[in-house]
Amino acid sequence: DAGVIQSPRHEVTEMGQEVTLRCKPISGHDYLFWYRQTMMRGLELLIYFNNNVPIDDSGMPEDRFSAKMPNASFSTLKIQPSEPRDSAVYFCASSFMGGGYGYTFGSGTRLTVV
């Protein structure tokens, strides 16, 4: 298995533009998580899905952020409109049967909003 695949690896965009981050989880994993990592706040859980259904989105910072999982092999995190304070590394992770066995993380997308 190729692991959790995220794209793009790097994204630079101007303030106000729409940004879409993509994630392909490990085949057979039934949980998918989106995290954001910054120096100031560390790793923050934004949202997670179970069997493609959003379960907890309480970590999503505001309405500018949205996430979808149309099928078991694909998820997106969208920011519209983007702001400089959204600059961070965004990680996707997947797991089988929740967190009890640990997560497998993707390599992340480094987002810079200028």
Added chain:
Amino acid sequence: AQSVTQLDSHVSVSEGTPVLLRCNYSSSYSPSLFWYVQHPNKGLQLLLKYTSAATLVKGINGFEAEFKKSETSFHLTKPSAHMSDAAEYFCVVSDRNNDMRFGAGTRLTVKP
């Protein structure tokens, strides 16, 4: 609710000397505990996990951790540091399947 505290934000050791990264946790239930490593510009990689089996857990790259319930600790150790061990290390606690809490991280520096 569970939480985890990594007691050192930065640890510096010389190559070939032991490594100790400290982690204390708080949990209302029997927790699962993990250590992850993050090398620069990389994702997080699972080093080892404790899920209520043996209290001494062996992981990859020679790391191990011991679960001590009486001390609510899960410290990460390695007998001899290697230059390639330089990275950020995260202690993680989970007491329900879907709620993993990450520590703030410990940056390990290995001097030649």
